[in-house]
Amino acid sequence: MAEKAKRRPALEGVASADRALTLLSAFRKGDRSLSLAELAERTGLVKSTIMRLAISLEEYGYLARDEGGSYRLDAEVLRLGTIYTQSFRLEAHVMPVLEELVARTGETAAFYVRRGEQRLCLFRVDSPHLLRLHVRVGDALPLDSSGIAQVLRAFTPRPLPDYAAALDLPLITMGATDPHTGAMAAPVFGPGDALAGALALSAPVIRWTPEAVAAARPILTDAAAALTRRIGGERPEPTRAAAE
Template identity: 45%
Template sequence: IAILDAFTPADRSLGLAEIATRTGLYKSTILRLANSLMRGQLLERLDDGRYRIGPATFRLGAIYQRSVVAMDVLLPIMRDLSERSWESVAFYVRSGDVRTCLYRVESKHPIRYTIREGDVLPLLAGSGGRVLAAFSGEPGEPYETIREDYHHLSVGDRDPE
């Protein structure tokens, strides 16, 4: 898992030395574990010797995504909300102090803040995170107001731009 966690959304592939630096594991340990991950198609070795995340991770992600909420129920509601509001609509799941975007419907505005399905964001920043925190029992303000109003607007909370 540490090997898979070494990859970030910005990484197309990583060399053995970079994986070792990011995980703190010995290269020999990484090679042994990488073979197991490759057998399960969770990791692939490229012709140049570098590694990338394998296709089985996509399959597992899709299974997880469908196990949380039925997309055939959720996505039509999200599309309708986006059409009515002209805003993007995202569905997040909370895990500790972060949230992961499981589903996203983009607004029709040409300028928008883009978040992709699978992106991990802080829980206590941004309107979506604050709403999740409020309805998870986070005490104090602005969470009390969010529970009363059923919404929250944030400007520059996660990104000053």
């Protein structure tokens, strides 16, 4: 009983941490500062609790209070964000997605990024089939008319509204780079709706039957959306003019 009593404050400490993290998570993209009333509405916490939490968060540099009494995120959040960015390994997120794509479709999966007027194969998992396109990690190919290149052009560095909205994603091309190879590609987005890269499936055209294409399209679409979420990205909304 005595041991359990000693542990109780630790449980209360975790609950306090939950409330503090809830308070920090209330800030959204575009917020410069939030009033006490806005924080209460977004978190469901009472104002007195918010004020107590804010004192500790201010002391450690996570929150700052302006002259009008509103709260804004402070420098410690930026410091941690910078550390996260520097330690962030895209490979750790991309490779499991590629492996799952190969397992589900039986075709080669790859992740490409744009480097000037070239597309660079950054990550790749080969198909188990002996007949496949032999592109290696690190190979740079031209931004040709392939689906991969079109996706990279349409969304780099930011979406070209009219062009991007007109694309039927994932984009499928047959024989664009090699007459015997076809590919389909979908964009993956990072923070701030910037393009992170193109997720692609490639195979010999003889294996891209209408049935194989129809089966692979939703798999690739879902994989690109899942990878976007994993790396903290958000798919940009098309402009009104482009959507119309």
